[in-house]
Amino acid sequence: MTTSSQHPPALGTENPKPPTPTPAEVEDMTLDQRARLAGDLDDVDVVHNQRKWPIPGTRAEKRAERAVAMWFAISALSGLAFLVAFVAWPFEYVAPGEPGYLTYTLYTPVVGGTFGLSVLAIGIGVISYIKKFFPDEVSVQQRHDGASDDVARLTVTAQLVKAGKDTDIARRKLIVRAAGGAAGVLGLGLGVAAVAPLVRDPWKGGDNAALWVTPWKPVNGETVYLRRDTGDPHEISLVRPEDQAPGSMETVFPFRESDRDNEEALIRSLRASDAPVMLIRLRPDERVVHRNGQENFNYGDYYAFSKICSHLGCPTSLYESQTNRILCPCHQSQFLATEYARPVFGPATRPLAQLPITVNDEGYLVAASDFAEPVGPAFWERRYNP
Numbered sequence: 001m002t003t004s005s006q007h008p009p010a011l012g013t014e015n016p017k018p019p020t021p022t023p024a025e026v027e028d029m030t031l032d033q034r035a036r037l038a039g040d041l042d043d044v045d046v047v048h049n050q051r052k053w054p055i056p057g058t059r060a061e062k063r064a065e066r067a068v069a070m071w072f073a074i075s076a077l078s079g080l081a082f083l084v085a086f087v088a089w090p091f092e093y094v095a096p097g098e099p100g101y102l103t104y105t106l107y108t109p110v111v112g113g114t115f116g117l118s119v120l121a122i123g124i125g126v127i128s129y130i131k132k133f134f135p136d137e138v139s140v141q142q143r144h145d146g147a148s149d150d151v152a153r154l155t156v157t158a159q160l161v162k163a164g165k166d167t168d169i170a171r172r173k174l175i176v177r178a179a180g181g182a183a184g185v186l187g188l189g190l191g192v193a194a195v196a197p198l199v200r201d202p203w204k205g206g207d208n209a210a211l212w213v214t215p216w217k218p219v220n221g222e223t224v225y226l227r228r229d230t231g232d233p234h235e236i237s238l239v240r241p242e243d244q245a246p247g248s249m250e251t252v253f254p255f256r257e258s259d260r261d262n263e264e265a266l267i268r269s270l271r272a273s274d275a276p277v278m279l280i281r282l283r284p285d286e287r288v289v290h291r292n293g294q295e296n297f298n299y300g301d302y303y304a305f306s307k308i309c310s311h312l313g314c315p316t317s318l319y320e321s322q323t324n325r326i327l328c329p330c331h332q333s334q335f336l337a338t339e340y341a342r343p344v345f346g347p348a349t350r351p352l353a354q355l356p357i358t359v360n361d362e363g364y365l366v367a368a369s370d371f372a373e374p375v376g377p378a379f380w381e382r383r384y385n386p
């Protein structure tokens, strides 16, 4: 007679692990066997498992199905609305007071709102499906260290498939169709957003497309003056060569006489992202290197460079007069003002665009023409016409 069976098992050996089957044996198992094995291998002990809807087809179950499907349907509809708004809603700038201003201002809220609602509704649909159809289960799992072995990886798939099967997803056609529609429309919307530049034509307007011209472009031969921003768009402070001390810089914007009483036009030329220009007066006797084709872009010691960094478009507002370097604070690119603002440090690879300037009969600094190249970061079709 032995007495060992009367003693409690040693701590940690209450549920000895079953022998691990080989991958070939796992291949021959049914889905349920694999799912059970996955739990055993992971030391998962299912204490309680009860189906949510043990009697299929009750009115309460149908109601729950409709509630879940409704969220997927909302997601599909808002995804569709996002798609239509993204492609068809007028997005081009309209000034306040002009026809179409309200529609233009609603572009971002409509696109963002419909996209957000679509993602939110699909998330709520998934969560409510889990809450309403996954079995109520209480499991206890022992903690393991290290990675899972091959058999564990093979069986975990079965566990996931079985979890789906336990919710009777196969016979819940309404939910499957609604979820498929929502995911499809949302995926389509994201696809369209990714290829949107191919759907919209950035070159509408030909040579006057927004990427080619800036507010410095003279229209009908009208003079474009250099002005300061004093904080009041109606206070026109024009710039004369004698205003600035050698070795200094100030920011200037375009001004046309025809805009003098037009508040909207005045504000627009002060706020346009491609308008700000650094007017730099070099110290006398600086050794200057001109860019080919731009030998007459300066006026005496005055040089005008776009403030928009050629790297990623930040304002390059810092001018260090001792070294003649212009610094962009975003990623520390440096440009040499005495050498056509070519980059000498940092990630920028192209010079800042130089504005050709001169002085008119009244003694004011004016733009001789628009920039010879697009200001700011590069883009695929960029060209240079000195």
Ligand code: FES
Residues within 6 Å of the ligand: 309, 310, 311, 312, 313, 314, 328, 329, 330, 331, 332, 333, 346, 347, 348
């Ligand atoms: S934007 Fe100027 S350095 Fe990056």
